[in-house]
Amino acid sequence: MELIVKLLENILQNLPLIAEEGGYKDKISRDELSRIIKEQTLVAPEAVTVVLGMVELQFNKAGLLAPFELELGNWQFISFPASLAARSWLEVMSDKDGYWFPEGWWSDQANSEKHRELLKNVEELRLKSKTSQAISTIRQIYxxxxxxxxxxxxxxxxxxxxxxxxxxxxxxxxxxxxxxxxxxxxxxxxxxxxxxxxxxxxxxxxxxx
Structure with missing residues (x-):
């Protein structure tokens, strides 16, 4: 786990920048980002590739990266709010004490309506996504x-x-x-x-x- 956290911290430090106003955007190639991380962390290339791929998948599924640039092998945030969302996610993931929900939140029956509302929002987003696969259910009840x-x-x-x-x-x-x-x-x-x-x-x- 420490290795993953170390890599996530480094990815956070090397994310491409985007201006809040004016439309100015940086980008960084996937290969260049991988090279920088390997040099700065001295972590095995295989581990860097896997973690970087998982972060890219997360960002892509969340719609944070510009699709055209991503096809060219580059990371570029599609908007300033998207870059903030990416940084917020990485801040939590790279902090061993970070979390979105405190311990016990999901098991506390007092939060059942909040659980329901959160899951409803997430599932509505999933159902709107374009997919070639049949949409499967996450819950089955009789x-x-x-x-x-x-x-x-x-x-x-x-x-x-x-x-x-x-x-x-x-x-x-x-x-x-x-x-x-x-x-x-x-x-x-x-x-x-x-x-x-x-x-x-x-x-x-x-x-x-």
Whole structure:
């Protein structure tokens, strides 16, 4: 990990510059950046190539680099805000104590709505991307609902998460299929096998349960 941090620190120091006003932009070739990093860090060329490639992939996927220059083998930021985003990302990644979310943030149920909103924003960006591959889901759930009629009225219950706009507050009673439900019909499997069933699309064992 120390080696990776060392390389990221060096990449941060050698990023091409761009003026906030006036449209002035520097660029640096991938090969030149690699040469500088090797000279300044004395790290094995193979390691430099891998880390530099991963950073370039991250920057490219985030739309931070000018596509035309990148095709020519050069790094040039597409805008001043893009350069700030790149530097912010590298500042965190090259700091052993840096983070975007504090320890425990993702496991704290008090942040569940923030988790949902963040994941929603990230996934909406992913779905807008142009890809030649079929878009796969990151989450698979199996749900069951019941229709209960009382005196000619259907029974509805409050949703657990009530902060999302445009979503009805009252829903049919039911819920997600979980490991406890699976165990009633599929006894004797270990925990990882149950999770694979629950997280596999169109799984017959899950549907039958």
């Amino acid at each position: 749900v069951a609902w019941a229709m209960i009629k009382l005196d000619n009225h259907l029974l509805f219950v409050d949703r657990e998460d009530q902060t999302r706009e445009g979503i009805p507050q009252f829903v049919l009673p039911g819920g997600r299929l979980n490991i406890h439900d699976l165990r009633k019909n599929l006894d004797g499997l270990d925990q990882s096998e149950y999770m694979k069933i629950l997280q596999s699309p169109s799984n017959k064992k899950a549907i039958d349960s």
